[in-house]
Amino acid sequence: MSRVTAEDVKLELDMFGIACDDDSALDKMVEQCICSRIPADEWVLEWVAYSTTKNGVLLSVDTLDQFEHDVLNKRNKLKQSLKRDERSRLRDVHTIQDIIKAEEEEDQLLDSYSTPAKASQKRALTTPENPQSKRSSALTSPGVLLSPSCFSPSTTPSHKYSRRGGKGEVVVSFGAVQGARWTGSKAAGADIQLDLLEDSLRCSYKYMFQRLRDVRNVLTEKIEDLGDVLRRHYNIEEFSPVSLPAQDAVCVVGQVCCDSNGKLNAQSLLLEAGPEHGAQQVRLDLSELQEYSLFPGQVVALEGMNTTGGKLVVSKVYQGLPLPFFSSEVKVEMDEGKEGCSLAKNPQRMFSSPDAIPEPVSVLVACGPYTPSDSLNFDPLLDLLHVIARDGPDVCILLGPFVDSKHDDIEKSQVTETFDAIFSRCIESIVEGTKGVGCRLVFVPSQRDVHHHYVYPQPPFTLPSLCKNPRVTLAPDPCTLLIGGVTFGLTSTDILFHMGAEEISSGGGSDRFSRILKHMLTQRSYYPLYPPVEEVNMDYERFQSFGQMPLTPDILIVPSELRYFVKEVMGCVCVNPGRLTKGHVGGTYSRLLIGRTASSDQDKERVSPCLAAQVVKV
Numbered sequence: 001m002s003r004v005t006a007e008d009v010k011l012e013l014d015m016f017g018i019a020c021d022d023d024s025a026l027d028k029m030v031e032q033c034i035c036s037r038i039p040a041d042e043w044v045l046e047w048v049a050y051s052t053t054k055n056g057v058l059l060s061v062d063t064l065d066q067f068e069h070d071v072l073n074k075r076n077k078l079k080q081s082l083k084r085d086e087r088s089r090l091r092d093v094h095t096i097q098d099i100i101k102a103e104e105e106e107d108q109l110l111d112s113y114s115t116p117a118k119a120s121q122k123r124a125l126t127t128p129e130n131p132q133s134k135r136s137s138a139l140t141s142p143g144v145l146l147s148p149s150c151f152s153p154s155t156t157p158s159h160k161y162s163r164r165g166g167k168g169e170v171v172v173s174f175g176a177v178q179g180a181r182w183t184g185s186k187a188a189g190a191d192i193q194l195d196l197l198e199d200s201l202r203c204s205y206k207y208m209f210q211r212l213r214d215v216r217n218v219l220t221e222k223i224e225d226l227g228d229v230l231r232r233h234y235n236i237e238e239f240s241p242v243s244l245p246a247q248d249a250v251c252v253v254g255q256v257c258c259d260s261n262g263k264l265n266a267q268s269l270l271l272e273a274g275p276e277h278g279a280q281q282v283r284l285d286l287s288e289l290q291e292y293s294l295f296p297g298q299v300v301a302l303e304g305m306n307t308t309g310g311k312l313v314v315s316k317v318y319q320g321l322p323l324p325f326f327s328s329e330v331k332v333e334m335d336e337g338k339e340g341c342s343l344a345k346n347p348q349r350m351f352s353s354p355d356a357i358p359e360p361v362s363v364l365v366a367c368g369p370y371t372p373s374d375s376l377n378f379d380p381l382l383d384l385l386h387v388i389a390r391d392g393p394d395v396c397i398l399l400g401p402f403v404d405s406k407h408d409d410i411e412k413s414q415v416t417e418t419f420d421a422i423f424s425r426c427i428e429s430i431v432e433g434t435k436g437v438g439c440r441l442v443f444v445p446s447q448r449d450v451h452h453h454y455v456y457p458q459p460p461f462t463l464p465s466l467c468k469n470p471r472v473t474l475a476p477d478p479c480t481l482l483i484g485g486v487t488f489g490l491t492s493t494d495i496l497f498h499m500g501a502e503e504i505s506s507g508g509g510s511d512r513f514s515r516i517l518k519h520m521l522t523q524r525s526y527y528p529l530y531p532p533v534e535e536v537n538m539d540y541e542r543f544q545s546f547g548q549m550p551l552t553p554d555i556l557i558v559p560s561e562l563r564y565f566v567k568e569v570m571g572c573v574c575v576n577p578g579r580l581t582k583g584h585v586g587g588t589y590s591r592l593l594i595g596r597t598a599s600s601d602q603d604k605e606r607v608s609p610c611l612a613a614q615v616v617k618v
Helices: 006-015 023-036 040-053 061-088 093-113 116-121 134-139 186-191 212-233 328-335 379-391 419-433 495-500 512-523 540-546
Strands: 170-175 194-196 250-258 269-272 281-285 292-294 299-305 311-318 361-367 395-399 440-444 472-474 479-483 486-490 504-506 555-557 565-569 572-576 588-594 610-617
Touching: 006 023, 006 040, 023 040, 023 061, 040 061, 170 565, 212 250, 212 299, 212 540, 361 379, 379 419, 379 588, 395 486, 419 440, 495 512, 512 555, 512 565, 512 572, 565 610, 572 610
Parallel strands: 281 311, 361 395, 395 440, 440 472, 486 555, 555 572
Antiparallel strands: 170 610, 194 479, 250 269, 250 299, 269 281, 292 504, 299 311, 361 588, 479 486, 565 572, 588 610
16 A cells, blocks of 8 residues: 555545645544555545544544544454454365465466466476475375365364264174174175166156145055955955944954044044045044054054944954065066066065075165264264275165254254255265275165255155266165165155154064064055154155055165164064264164075075174264
C-alpha cells in the first residue's frame, strides 16, 4: 500500500462534502490509515458509515479517538483472528492439492514471462540426482489415498475408538474352527461366481404411487399361497370361515394382527382371513396353548372352537414350512424359467446336492456404520481394509449404511460436501484398497444410507464408474446371492430388532433370535412383519416380487443392533455380524469358510456348506 498523505484524505472527504480545516484532525486521520493499513478511500467509507450511525457527528480529534476505539480496533482484531485461523487450519489432501494446483498455475504464468532457461527449471526434475519431492509422491501413495482424511469430511479422530480394547478378539465361533484357514484360496477365488438367483431388483423405480387396493391384493395372495402350503402338508380338508359359528373344532387360516395401534399382546390378538374365507376378523384366545410364538403379519393355520363366531379358542397352531435348499437342478430349472414361480408353492420336492467346491472359500461380512458416532472419520473402515489386506478373503460382503443418516453430524448437516461425494469417495477407496488382494466385493445398501433411495425393497447403488468392474457386485436390499454353489440371503434392514419388539411368545425353550429367524424361514420372507415399523417405507408391489425368499438360503446374513451371533436354524446358518462401530467404540465383523463335499449317497442327510464361522472385534 502506498503511503497515505493528508491531501489524499482531504480529497476523499471532499467527495462526500465533508469539510475539515483542523490540521491535527487530518494528522490523526493519516495516522489511523497507516496504523490500520487501509487506504484513504476505505478509511473515509468507514467514517461515513460510523458518523451516520452517530447522527452526523463532526470531525475532531476526540471523535476520531472514539472512532478508532469503536471501529478500527475491532477491524484489526478481526483481521488478526482470520490470519491465525488460516495458519492453524488443518489441511486435508484436497485442500493441499488445491494449493499445489494454484502454485503450478502461478508457476506456469511466471514461465510465460521468463526465459526458456528459467522456464525449464520450473519443470519437475525426477532424475536420480534430483528425485521427486516427498510431498508430491506422498499424495499418490496408497497409504495417503486410503487415509481417513482422504475420504472423510472430518479429520478429527475419535479418541474412544482409538483407545478401544480387544482388537482382533474372536467373540463367537461356529463349526470346525480348529485349524481353519481364513485366508482366501486363489484357486477357489478364480472360480467364484456371484449370480442373483431371482430376477432381482437391478435399478431404481418410482415409489409412493401404490394404491391401498394393490397392498390388499399382495397381502391376500400371501395368505392364500402360504395357506395352500399348510393345507397340503398337514392334510387339512378345508379351511372354515373365521367368523362362522361351529360346535365342532374347525381349522382356519389368516394373518395375525392387533386390535389397535398398540403393541401386540395375548389380549389384543386377532386373526384376519382373506377374501376366500370371508375377509373377516376373529378374536383369538390362547389360554389353552402351552407354547406359541406370534407376531403381526404372520400367516398361520389354527385349529380350535368358535361357538359364537366372535372368538376362536385355539387348541393347535400349525407350524409353517421352509422352502427347499438350493441345488444344481434347481438352478438349471430356474435359469430356464420353469420353477421361478412354482418353487415357493411346492416345498416337498427333493433335489440333489450341488457340485462340490474343490477348496474352501473365505467370505468376510461387515455392516455399517463405518464411522464412530462422535466423528465422521473413517478409521474403522481403514482398519477393516487392513484386515482384508492381511487375510485376503475371496469375497467381501459390505452392507450399509456407508453414510449414516443417524450420525449426529449428518443430522445436524455439519458436513463440508455432498453426501453423494462422501459415499463415492468411500466406495472408490474400498475398491482401490482391495485391488492388491483381488477379492470380489459385494455392496448392499441400507435404509440408513442418507444419499440413497429410502424405500424397501431398496434398489442397488448407482455407481457408473464401477458398473463394469468385474470385482464389484452392486446388490439390492434384500437379495439372494450364489457364491460358489452356496446361497447367501442378505438384508441390511434390522428385521431382528423390528420383529423382536413385536413378537409375543409363551413356553418353549428356544431363544428369541432363533424364533424370529425361524419365522423368517417359514414365512419365506426377508421382512414378514406387517405393518412394518415407521422407518421402513414398504412398496408392496415390489416387495411381492423382490422381498420374498426364492428358496431357503444356506447362509442368512441379518445384521442388527442386537447382540452378534452365529446360529443354525432349520438347517440354515444365520449370522448377525453386528455393526463395525457401536456408538463411539469399535464393533465386530464376521468371517466364514464355505465349501461342499461330493456325496454319492443321494439319501444322505444334508450337510451345511458353512464349514466354520467367527465373529471378530475390529
